[in-house]
Amino acid sequence: MQTLPASHETKVATPDHDVLDVVAQRWSPRAFADRPVEPEKIRRMLEAARWTMSSYNEQPWRYLVAARDRDPDAYERLLGCLTEGNQSWAQNAPVLMMSFYKTAFSGNDQPNRCAPHDVGAASAAMTLQATEMGLFVHQMAGIQPDVVRSTYDVPDGFEPMAGVAVGYLGDPEMLSDGQQASETEPRTRKSLDEFVFQGGWGEPSPLLKTA
Amino acid sequence: MQTLPASHETKVATPDHDVLDVVAQRWSPRAFADRPVEPEKIRRMLEAARWTMSSYNEQPWRYLVAARDRDPDAYERLLGCLTEGNQSWAQNAPVLMMSFYKTAFSGNDQPNRCAPHDVGAASAAMTLQATEMGLFVHQMAGIQPDVVRSTYDVPDGFEPMAGVAVGYLGDPEMLSDGQQASETEPRTRKSLDEFVFQGGWGEPSPLLKTA
DSSP, X not given: OOOOOGGGGGGSOOOSSOOOHHHHHOOOOSOBOSOXXXXXXXXXXXXXXXXXXXXXXXXXXXXXEEETTTOHHHHHHHHTTBOHHHHHHHTTOSEEEEEEEESBOTTTOOBOTTHHHHHHHHHHHHHHHHHHTTOEEEEESOBOHHHHHHHHTOOTTEEEEEEEEEEXXXXXXXXXXXXXXXXXXXXXXXXXXXXXXXXXXXXXXXXXXXX | OXXXXXXXXXXXXXXXXXXXXXXXXXXXOSOBOSOOOXXXXXHHHHHHHHTOOOGGGOOOEEEEEEETTTOHHHHHHHHTTBOHHHHHHHTTOSEEEEEEEESBOTXXXXXXXXXXXXXXXXXXXXXXXXXXXXXXXXXXXXXXXXXXXXXXXXXXXXXXXXXXXXXXXXXXXXXXXXXXXXXXXXXXXXXXXXXXXXXXXXXXXXXXXXX
16 A cells, blocks of 8 residues: 655544554545556456445445546546536546445345445445555545436436545645645544444443543 | 455455455354454444545444443343344344434534445445454344334434444354355355446446456
8 A cells, every 4th residue: 555645644544543554544635646547446446346245235336437548528427427516626536436326125126225325335445445556535425416317327226326536646736725725634533432332322332441 | 364264265255356355355244253352343443434434524323332241231232123033143243233324414404315325334444444353244234223213212313224243253053054054155246347337327337348
């Protein structure tokens, strides 16, 4: 795994407990370098998604993928599915993806409550795989679902989930002032006792105590 | 990371493209060893979840956690929230969790469409972290949401997502015949061209071609 340039050291997590390097070093940039992503690295990202767990092994995830250097038209179509705000910086990313989930189980056509959860898991595996290879991923809730549906003729039973920008780290100077600031601000998170409970809701788990 | 015992070598993924060891070696067992999980390993799992990406950094995930050796009553309560089918084997796991998501953004109380996706991502990071430490995780869609709500007085605005069984690998002999078979069956997945598209829905991406 590559180490972050000094300008971005603030982005390395400051975990209270040791975690995988790929977890600590992953973050979501808006500035991407003008450098294509090797197709084999894209395949390895998708392969990591492929082996993720899912309810009844349904594998409800689907991905649309477009690399600007390989298929500029496909890239522009995918870019157009993002919100304008996200297009402003995602157009720097050499690779874009869109994740989807299948709303029902293939076996019995019953609703799959866990499908969005499972595509989130697959995209997380993909993102950590990318981090291992020196790539950065920025997932986007800000998509235009209607544009996605009309652009790709998405069949009933599939829902657009999230946009995904992929590439190597770029110079924050390419961004607007507000976006630049977020490129170097430290990552912040709730503390464990704010989201891990034991006996009842809101009661921090004694397991969190290290003393 | 520990390597799998020979009896379970069939569970190592056979990826078409190189992936992280923790991705290849992760799978979801039903047989767990009668061995407690070190609290620091539980903390490291939750820490990995903590640093996951989420829409607007909302961090919509919450986890209830119970270790049988530390708090048997809390463990039994959590076990009782699973479906009977899952209780039959999850009772072998020394640690149980339940994941939840917050349905609305904290900042503006608007619905957070991505919350289930984001808790899925956090639970995936947690699972890969566990794999790195020699642990195994089996996530369960089969929970009893009403029992979860009444047992823990879950506030409005939070939804139970999935049960999580955690522990070291156990002897499949402890399981029923049907469950035993699934402990050693090879993991199977769709091929990449079944879920990765480019120009239109269902059209495999040329990026998948290695030739």
